[in-house]
Amino acid sequence: MESKIVVIGGGTAGVRLARQLGVHGVDVTVLGEEPHAPYNRLLLAEVLAGRYGPEVIALPEAPVRRGVRATAIDRDLRLVHCADGTSVAYERLVLATGSNPVLPPLRGLAGELPDGVHPFRTLDDCAALSAAVRPGIHAVVVGGGLLGVSAARALAARGARVVLAQQGEHLMERHLDVSASQLLRGHLESLGVEVHTECRVRGLRGTAVELADGYVLDSELVVLACGVRPRIGLAHAAGLEVRRGIVVDDELRTSDPYIYAIGDCAEHDGQVYGLAGPALEQADVLASVLTSGQELTSAPELTSAPELTSAPELISASPRYTGTRALTRLTLTGPGPATAGPLDLAAFGDPTPRPGDDVVQLADATRGAYRKVVVRGDRLVGGVLLGDLAAVGALARAWEGDEALPESVPLLHLLTNDGGL
Incomplete structure (x- = not known):
């Protein structure tokens, strides 16, 4: 062919x-x-x-x-x-x-996955999990990144009793700062998910999960969501x-x-x-x-x-890929910590400021909303919005286009519903 x-x-x-x-x-x-x-x-x-x-x-x-x-x-x-x-x-x-999917180097995990232990990357993985999950089943999700959070929320929606074990200090460390992660944790806990951070998994005993301190999480279903x-x-x-x-x-x-x-x-x-x-x-x-x-x-x-x-010569100049300024969005359905609707999340760049950066941050614990942007000079370098994404459109345009922020707009206005832009 x-x-x-x-x-x-x-x-x-x-x-x-x-x-x-x-x-x-x-x-x-x-x-x-x-x-x-x-x-x-x-x-x-x-x-x-x-x-x-x-x-x-x-x-x-x-x-x-x-x-x-x-x-x-x-x-x-x-x-x-x-x-x-x-x-x-x-x-x-x-x-x-x-x-x-990354399969961590755990004791009891060699060659074929044990019965009841699943990755979560393909439609076949999804089908196998769907067949195994049932209301009341004890499930452990290993990994607190985007994939692990999504899997834990989905299993909880199916009625499973879910424990989420995250080795790092807070959930979705790659995308969120500590404050946003705490709100996300509250949302998952409101769905019945038991969240453990700074929790290193050492091995598996069938579907029982052994932690580094020797404690064993009894479960009937394990999802490995340790990244890709x-x-x-x-x-x-x-x-x-x-x-x-x-x-x-x-x-x-x-x-x-x-x-x-x-x-x-x-x-x-x-x-x-x-x-x-x-x-x-x-x-x-x-x-x-x-x-x-x-x-x-x-x-x-x-x-x-x-x-x-x-490489062959081109008659006309080719387009070029110069990189993508990516924005991550996620919607977690179900009741939030203080609302009856889903929890929306958007994150871009690096939300951790360096010395000299300007930081604008708004938090509304009653509504479960959090907004933060980091500005370096006249450019956005990172941000997190949780619970209320009204400003995300304008911020996304400024971030993805690497646009200079107008001097006439106070930084606080970046977090208003139109992004101040």
Whole structure:
């Protein structure tokens, strides 16, 4: 089988790229390892909670060969070998392999996961958890990041008695400051989730969770939500440059000029994002790169593994990816600590100020609302909004566009409903 462009990975980034290329009539084949139609991984918690059916989170249709796992890349012949014995020839190859859940080095966790112990990354993981959960079941979620918080909330919505064990000092340390994390903790506790921070898990005894201090959490269901790691195995085996992710330049090109990488598996300018926003932006930029000039028609034939300097010349300048200023949003449904509705959260940049930074912070304990922005010079460098996102639109525009804040607007007005902008 031959295709001008082959995409390995049928997730958000791969599907977005395929659809963008399809608009230009480009021949593209997507190899999707999962047997399901592509879906929005961000909404898996809603499926687990029983609010959505799997069909609701399906992505727009794309030319995906489902259940096909790529096993090797032959760069000399420009072939992708698959587990089903087939091979696909390419003119350009795009790695959108995403990420794998991190399985912590715990005692009792080697090889196959014990019965009752689940990762939470795929639709199959979600289905297995849905089949196992029932009202009153004792469940432990290991990990207090975005994934762990979402899983704990979803299990609680299904009636499980949930304990959330977080090794760090507070929940969602990557996104929230201490004050916002405390509000989030209060929200989870109002749903019946028992939260333990600075709580290191040492091992598993079946589904019982052993802590570092020797205490054992008895449970019938364990969810490992300890983060994700870029899937770089194919790239590494093919001899591409990899660090934390697959290293790409501003055209999303790897160390092989005929191979690109986007999404969770890509590392650009030292940054691995692991978020949907950057993955979509990278897909859009790469679609423009691949359809600009003579990119798909001027490539010389390969006789050996190419060097980066042998990339074909483009007739017109290609677009460039310069990084994404990502904003994270999350909605936790169910009663909040002081409200009857869901808890909305938005975070961007680094909410921890440096000496000399200006900090504007508003907290309303009665309404369970919290807003904070950090300003350095005339630029936003981070912020957190919890419970009331009325100002998030204006702040997001200023953050994502890296816009200078107007001198005439008092900093306190940044937290008003229109962001003061």
